[in-house]
Amino acid sequence: MWEHEELVVRRGARSGITTMVAAHSRVLGPAIGGCRMKRYPQVGAAIDDVLRLARAMSHKCAVAGVPYGGGKSVIALDERPLTPELRRAVLLDHADLIASFGGSYLAGPDIGTGPDDMLVFREKGPYAFCVPESHGGVGSSSVPTATGVLAALRAGARQVFGGEDLTGRRVVISGFGAVGARVAQGIEGAEIIVSDVDETKRSAAAGLGLGWVEPSEALQVKADVFIPAAVGGVLSPETASELDVALIVGPANNQLTEDSVADLLDERGIVWVPDVVASAGGIVYTLAREVDGLDHAAASARVEAIESTVAEILPGPGTPLSRALALAEQRLRS
Ligand SMILES: NC(=O)c1ccc[n+]([C@@H]2O[C@H](COP(=O)([O-])OP(=O)(O)OC[C@H]3O[C@@H](n4cnc5c(N)ncnc54)[C@H](O)[C@@H]3O)[C@@H](O)[C@H]2O)c1
The missing domain is CATH 3.40.50.10860 (Leucine Dehydrogenase, chain A, domain 1)
Structure with a gap:
């Protein structure tokens, strides 16, 4: 149709x-x-x-709860x-x-x-x-994108660990770039291990007291949270069956190689926050400031609302992906 x-x-x-x-x-x-x-x-x-x-943009906007359609x-x-x-x-x-x-x-x-x-x-x-x-633009979107990831992480942690506090937990961040580095700095109390194909990032990570794992091994580390902040396609049937983590939430776009990986993760008891939700902070903030003319505080409030969206889609029957899509369809129909 x-x-x-x-x-x-x-x-x-x-x-x-x-x-x-x-x-x-x-x-x-x-x-x-x-x-x-x-x-x-x-x-x-x-x-x-x-x-x-x-079509994907329609879903992204609808799930993010912003007043735009997909083009x-x-x-x-x-x-x-x-x-x-x-x-x-x-x-x-x-x-x-x-x-x-x-x-x-x-x-x-x-x-x-x-x-x-x-x-x-x-x-x-x-x-x-x-x-x-x-x-007159708002500049790099990596700051609000990281803010959105941290908001999604709070809601995910409440669902999976029963609270936002990550003290004593292990978090692996794949991709120590503009967003990954900001997310790392926004997490308190956890053991943070980062990974990047760019070897020069290693000393920067060490300077911040963060651990390091080679990219080829990042998906094998036993951890509480995995944050994909590098490239898309990182969650495949193969990696989904190997991952030893409880929660996945990160900014990378198109993290799944195919939608059925969401079912595999769900079957293994791994909670995956869909990337369309977790990665939306940058676009939400930029549109709010540049198109809607909102000030920083009002635009940031829209980004922080990612937390309530994640809290809405994580519990319930089906996978977080199916619930996110259902929420998007419901908003598009209403
Ligand atoms: N910047 C944003 O506002 C924004 C918004 C939405 C989504 N995203 C997505 O989030 C991800 C990170 O964005 P960014 O702005 O931080 O990009 P970036 O280019 O600043 O950082 C990405 C980092 O990942 C590293 N990397 C590349 N391949 C890797 C691999 N296989 N393993 C480990 N590290 C690898 C790079 O060396 C780089 O340091 C991207 O997928 C991007 O598309 C970003």
């Missing part, structure tokens, strides 16, 4: 490159999504991607080298397409695009977010 509200595919007048916007649902508010710019084997694959990602931009590059001139031409083409939605679709950065590209979109109207700080 065709679930999406709108799909517009257009060949750019300046660049000759095909770009597209999908709006999955605008029941809760304007559709928002990142702009993905990459090469696809054919336009059909790009259309599949934009539809799938727009996505895709710029399907052709075989030509992306010179600065061609890049600007295709971004302007796509800016025209975004502007044609008149505010019912807003774009942010995704794979292949960044805050400076959002400024090109802004040349055609106020329909892009995550602009550079020098142009």
Whole structure:
């Protein structure tokens, strides 16, 4: 069944490159999504991607409880080298397409695009977010993303350990980057072991009194909490059957290689907080500040609300993933 509200595919007048916007649902508010710019084997694959990602954004916004719908931009590059001139031409083409939605679709950065590209979109109207700080943007989203992960961790700990206090517990953080390092600094009383493919992070971790494990062994460490803060696809049927932890909660996007891994984790008694919920702090905060014009305190309150969302989806029948999706569907229907 065709679930999406709108799909517009257009060949750019300046660049000759095909770009597209999908709006999955605008029941809760304007559709928002990142702009993905990459090469696809054919336009059909790009259309599949934009539809799938727009739908995922609808769920992410609905679960996060923010007043936006799901959308996505895709710029399907052709075989030509992306010179600065061609890049600007295709971004302007796509800016025209975004502007044609008149505010019912807003774009942010995704794979292949960044805050400076959002400024090109802004040349055609106020329909892009995550602009550079020098142009009124809120800057790095890693701080509110970490705040959201810590909020999700509190709710997860209450559910799994009967309280928020992690004193004496062992926490493994895979990925000691912008978010992982902030999460590590926000956890009190626990033994924290971090892991990163970048060996230079080891001394930084040691300087903070944190333990270290090689990335190849991070998933084998017996721990109370595992925090995926590096790459997606870390939870597969293989890793899910090996993990010796009670709670998994982290910012990495697309942590499961396939949805059935959520069932495997559940069967093993491991509580997994779905990434769509745990990773939402950055986008929630950025939209609240840049689009809704909220101040820091009001925007932060929306991020902290991730704690109550996690508390709502963890108990009950089914897996946390099925309950998160059910909550999203319920909000999209209401
Ligand atoms: N920054 C945000 O606001 C935000 C928002 C939502 C989701 N996320 C997701 O959270 C994750 C972390 O984001 P970030 O901003 O901290 O990124 P980052 O690039 O600053 O940090 C990621 C770290 O992971 C390390 N890494 C890469 N592969 C690894 C592996 N196999 N094992 C261990 N370490 C590995 C990198 O060396 C790096 O230090 C990413 O998956 C990102 O997509 C981030």
